[in-house]
Amino acid sequence: xxxxxxxxxxxxxxxxxxxxxxxxxxxxxxxxxxxxxxxxxxxxxxxxxxxxxxxxxxxxxxxxxxxxxxxxxxxxxxxxxxxxxxxxxxxxxxxxxxxxxxxxxxxxxxxxxxxxxxxxxxxxxxxxxxxxxxxxxxxxxxxxxxxxxxxxxxxxxxxxxxxxxxxxxxxxxxxxxxxxxxxxxxxxxxxxxxxxxxxxxxxxxxxxxxxxxxxxxxxxxxxxxxxxxxxxxxxxxxxxxxxxxxxxxxxxxxxxxxxxxxxxxxxxxxxxxxxxxxxxxxxxxxxxxxxxxxxxxxxxxxxxxx
Numbered sequence: 001x002x003x004x005x006x007x008x009x010x011x012x013x014x015x016x017x018x019x020x021x022x023x024x025x026x027x028x029x030x031x032x033x034x035x036x037x038x039x040x041x042x043x044x045x046x047x048x049x050x051x052x053x054x055x056x057x058x059x060x061x062x063x064x065x066x067x068x069x070x071x072x073x074x075x076x077x078x079x080x081x082x083x084x085x086x087x088x089x090x091x092x093x094x095x096x097x098x099x100x101x102x103x104x105x106x107x108x109x110x111x112x113x114x115x116x117x118x119x120x121x122x123x124x125x126x127x128x129x130x131x132x133x134x135x136x137x138x139x140x141x142x143x144x145x146x147x148x149x150x151x152x153x154x155x156x157x158x159x160x161x162x163x164x165x166x167x168x169x170x171x172x173x174x175x176x177x178x179x180x181x182x183x184x185x186x187x188x189x190x191x192x193x194x195x196x197x198x199x200x201x202x203x204x205x206x207x208x209x210x211x212x213x214x215x216x217x218x219x220x221x222x223x224x225x226x227x228x229x230x231x232x233x234x235x236x237x238x239x240x241x242x243x244x245x246x247x248x249x250x251x252x253x254x255x256x257x258x259x260x261x262x263x264x265x266x267x268x269x270x271x272x273x274x275x276x277x278x279x280x281x282x283x284x285x286x287x288x289x290x291x292x293x294x295x296x297x298x299x300x301x302x303x304x305x306x
Contacts, residue, residue, distance in 0.1 A: 069136035070105040074098050086159040087170045092152035106147050106154040113140045137176040139169050196261035197232040198305045200225050205302040214298050216263045219278035233279035237272035262301040265294050
């Protein structure tokens, strides 16, 4: 990093800290009796200020997650091409400055890939783990990644280390790009997996077959986590008792983001009930012949939370 870049980054951090300090002072003033506001008005103003803080914090987190992602570079265009072991992802732009930014981010992402070493990191929905767990379509989790310069940008070759996960890597990359391209997606990164019981910190997910259905049980020994698991499972049960169609999962929480959550499998209907320590979600395949395939899908997804 150049000295100028470091200085600029420090100035930006100071500016954000200043904004946060201003917000804290505003909240304190709002809550002060000296403001002369009646309690209802004070509460309304406080909620508005806190809402602004949360939105700004969400944008900063999302920008941090996308900072090394070449797909998120200005005016970048992404193309996918499946190969026998994974997927090729080509990212290009027309303007030289945009092309340079894509190549810069590609280099930074490869350095991150080497640091992570393709380690299998749990899907917690918090955006941790750089390219493997953030929103970038370049999937680092459980893969070998190489990059080459091409005209107008960079081409990544993403190869699944486990041959059984080739389809997952392809789907994951494409779903992440779709999520990034949704309007307002910069504020949605922190909301990923919001309704998925398995994403509750400290939870355990078990998957089994029972009487022609897939039973996903999510539990925790912690009372607060148990409550969160049940609330998320309840939301799943209140949605249409049919997993949303492909293309409807943009990380909003609704649908629990298909492709990750074990409790949301396309081609099934779901019922939910409380059990000791959490919830049990029973997924009934629409087509009986799909049971084994869907069971394998749910088991694979659950394994990524271990």
